[in-house]
Amino acid sequence: MLSKNGAKYFFLIGTVFFGAIFLSLSYDTLVQIPKQTKEQNMTPLVVKGKLLFDRHNCMGCHTIMGEGAYYAPDLTKVYETKGEDWIRNMLIDPEMVYPGARKMVKYDMNEADQDAMVAFLKWISEVDTNNWPPKPVNQE
Ligand code: HEC
The missing domain is CATH 1.10.760.10 (Cytochrome c-like domain)
Incomplete structure (x- = not known):
């Protein structure tokens, strides 16, 4: 089982990592909209x-x-x-x-x-x- 500190880092690193993926995919969508909508x-x-x-x-x-x-x-x-x-x-x-x-x-x-x-x-x-x-x- 994770220690209290381990759980804290697991949460923080996971949040930052998936947050960054989420933001970069959102950015990619925004860049493509003008092209896709002509x-x-x-x-x-x-x-x-x-x-x-x-x-x-x-x-x-x-x-x-x-x-x-x-x-x-x-x-x-x-x-x-x-x-x-x-x-x-x-x-x-x-x-x-x-x-x-x-x-x-x-x-x-x-x-x-x-x-x-x-x-x-x-x-x-x-x-x-x-x-x-x-x-x-x-x-x-
Ligand atoms: C009260 C509901 C209703 C509203 C509001 C309505 N329609 Fe329709 N429309 C229909 C129905 C039902 C059909 C299909 C006719 C059938 O299958 O009998 C249709 C068919 C169509 C079709 C032909 C689609 C096809 O595949 O043949 C077009 C184009 C269309 N409507 C455009 C519009 C536009 C533009 C508006 C708004 C200005 C509008 N309609 C508002 C009910 C509505």
Whole structure:
């Protein structure tokens, strides 16, 4: 068994050692964020899209980057998988795209707001998310 002094040093050295690992990994993450998010592509239109995303509470039903609700499909890569026209149609009238399906709000969104929403979803789809969300195992 450790003596009282031994236990004290064990605690101190362990804390400093793992604290240093924790801090260096945190630093590494912070350095990589601008690269992974492609920060230079975050135009004012993208920012406007993000604000609209919040104002219309898209996250009340959808998930983005693992955050949000699971009522509706994950939107992190929707720009890549479904494309711009699909998104625009959803923002005008979801019935057009999914007749008689689960309900998404009919936003009747004007073109300027659609532009911003598409810009935001395009930017999000280009973020390097380390392959998040994972592909479902039963799909290609
Ligand atoms: C009340 C819940 C709700 C809200 C709020 C909502 N949606 Fe949806 N959304 C849905 C549902 C449900 C679907 C899937 C339609 C279906 O499967 O019947 C959907 C589908 C979509 C799709 C197509 C996804 C696909 O894979 O086909 C896009 C794009 C989309 N929503 C964008 C948005 C955006 C942007 C907002 C905010 C402006 C928003 N939604 C707000 C419920 C919602």
